[in-house]
Amino acid sequence: MNALSALFSIAARLVLAVASLVLFLALLAAGLVIFGVVLLWSLIRGRKPTLHTATFQRAAQFRSQAFRAGGMGAAGRAPRGEVIDAEVREVPDATPADPRLER
Known part of the structure; x- marks a missing residue:
């Protein structure tokens, strides 16, 4: 058995x-x-076949940011410039001073 x-x-x-x-x-x-x-369809339409690698490039950028010095990636960087606290106010409609801006 x-x-x-x-x-x-x-x-x-x-x-x-x-x-x-x-x-x-x-x-x-x-x-x-x-x-x-x-491939045949793209050649019949007259377009060059391309390989889209933008997603892979974006992933490589994220990966390189994560392993930079400091270990915290983009969030761990020191600020590059001075932080300015600005009060928000509404700007009234006015004619632009530069005539090139009028369209």
Whole structure:
């Protein structure tokens, strides 16, 4: 009975491994087909295919800020200039002094 159980276990693992490999290859093929269709579509429309890496650049900037000297990133920096406390008041509508500003 023990040999039958071991044989069944090996067969189940083999079936699972083959199914995983088939799923991986199917997803890979689907990705390549989608990539090819998008590439052809951009070439038919006359546009150069581009790779948008702005998200990765933004993440790299955040990562570099987090590990700067001081360890606190952008929040730990000393203020660069003098802080000015200004009272808020409403400015009445007036004609601008510079005629270039009138539009």
